[in-house]
Amino acid sequence: MKLRIFIGLLLLGICVQAQHQDRIHFTHADVSIAIDPYNQLIKGSVVYDIKVVQSVDSVFLDAKNMQFSAVLLAGKKVRFSNDGKFLTIKKKLRKGKEYQLSLTYSATPQQTVYFIGWPPSPSKHPDSMRGRSQIWTQGQGKYTSHWLPSFDDMNEKVEFDMDITFNKNYDVIANGELRDTRVTDSLKTWFFDMEHPMSSYLLAFAIGHYKRQEAVSTEGVPLQMYYYPQDTLEVEPTYRYSKRIFDFMVSEIGVAYPWQNYKQIPVRDFLYAGMENTGTTIFSDGLMIDSVAFVDRNYVNVNAHELAHQWFGDMVTEVDGHHHWLQEGFATYYALLAEKEIFGDAYFYWKLYDSALELQKLSNDGKGKSLTDPKASSLTFYDKGAWALVMLRDLVGDIAFKKGIHNYLKKYQFKNVTISDFLVEMERASGKDLSVFKDTWLIGTAFPDAQTRKKLMDASPSIASFYALQHEMTASSGNDGAIVQRYWKNTNSGLLKKRIVERYLKTLSADFIRQAFASDDIEIRQALAVGMDKIPTDLKPEFESLLNDKSYVTTENALYKLWIYFPGDRGKYLDSTQGIVGFANKNVRLLWLTLALLTKDYHENKKPDYYRELSGYTAPRYSFEVRQGAFQYLDGGIGFSDQNLKDLINACIHHNWQFKKYGRGLLDRLMEIPRYKKRLIQISKELKGKELRYISNKLDKE
Missing domain, CATH: 1.10.390.10 (Neutral Protease Domain 2)
Structure with a gap:
């Protein structure tokens, strides 16, 4: 009975907290944080301005796994409790009054703040990562409370001003206008100001080494487009149309952009394509592209999508x-x-x-x-x-x-x-x-x-034609090729022709396919490269011509299929594509290395170098897209080194859930193979920390 009463009181307390929170309004926050990347530690303070709508006897904030060294209300210490989820302040607040709540805390976030490429101490920081280490946030929904005592509730909107202290050799980017910076010894503090309230899940920062390109919208809003110093050739293709998109969005929506400026920052191993933090979109650096990649995979849609959220979601x-x-x-x-x-x-x-x-x-x-x-x-x-x-x-x-x-x-x-x-x-x-x-x-x-x-x-006349074609093909018992040919000849739409190839490729004659190859339309030719399962000998020259197309999707598909069907010319195909890397995930390069290793008598003296390069791409210093591609090719027949297996165990605890899921699935499969299981047992003796805990747990369950 006592247990039931206790649980009932506990639930009542939670309900009371929720009701009380509706009776007060947090209007402004001064946030100050200092970040230790090696210990993944945040030390901070925040001062909230509170307006009391109805009298309450307690206030709570969401605060995940934080330690509080000071809790002051109106400048005086107050009673509080901290259960690892909520910070609850026991104090009566009177209706119509305004208060300041000051909190000093520390946190080691288990999520929301991601420390990319930081070892346990500065002395262990590898030179290969010093220019690539990053910190970024992703608090979508209700997760900012992992690094700032705040609100897992989108309905609490606050004007946040924030200052961040970090190593002066890095760049720090956050919501709002950068009003000032101050340097003290090796540290620098960046001061950011916001003018309007927002939900706390939209509070964000990114830290790394960046340069930026600047523009100004037609209505005078500063546009800041960040990039890595080594990516100068990717700036124009990636941010192509950015100002035009911004100006179009303002005009189309019919309401002025609501924030002081607009920033876009690429980060490594991001959880999604992009995130619309207020005035500060963070996006996957896999979307940083060169001019060839623009045809296949560009940033335009994500760019526009996250910008639209500045009104619809943020404001x-x-x-x-x-x-x-x-x-x-x-x-x-x-x-x-x-x-x-x-x-x-x-x-x-x-x-x-x-x-x-x-x-x-x-x-x-x-x-x-x-x-x-x-x-x-x-x-x-x-x-x-x-x-x-x-x-x-x-x-x-x-x-x-x-x-x-x-x-x-x-x-x-x-x-x-x-x-x-x-x-x-x-x-x-x-x-x-x-x-x-x-x-x-x-x-x-x-x-x-x-x-x-x-x-x-x-x-759309071309879509109407496609529907008509589909209907006619379904109803007809005659010559399907002739029907397709008629629609092909009667349209100038490359988009329609691309769909015809994608849908009806298996019904098309060699002459028809040759006709399609003769098109200058990159998307039609790409549809042929992707869709053709076999390459007839009489279409070999046409298929070979695909290797010259300015499309990484086309190159990848054409190289692989030509290598498969014409083994006598493998060296020629590899020679013609050896300098192509492809997208940020190195899709063409990874394929090339694999095929070069599998091709008999192809640069045998260089094969150890090819293997080292391919095998090396599983390392944590590369993006998860590159790592996963390398694992897939090694798994396909090349085989795994001990270092690859260590990298795979590391992948199993990666913060990106997609990559983690892939890594765990591959590891489970390898554990079923006796020789790999034996090697994993040996390798586990060389591991520490999370990697050791994970593999030990897997081995203990066997």
């Missing part, structure tokens, strides 16, 4: 996950509009076509979700969410749509919102009842295929 923030469409659906939609502005209408509608196919498959498989379901997939929130806005704009018209967006953003700026708040503004702007739209697009789980198909056919 106006969802109340909770039931309203996540208001952030991801809107950011996806406006990013598509930015791409439409840059690449044209046809590109825009074909991207919508591709997403409609995925959404329809999801729906047909019984996995369709409502846009109000907080557990919906990214495909639902992003792509179905964007489609919902496409159809809403059609329904209410351009003028009413833009008016509704403007009114919604102005009314709720720096506040939290629900879907109903948005729909009310759209109904007022358009004079239309949107209940059917809400039921169909927001509440309904099925994807409205008939509506989207009609929209695409009305908007």
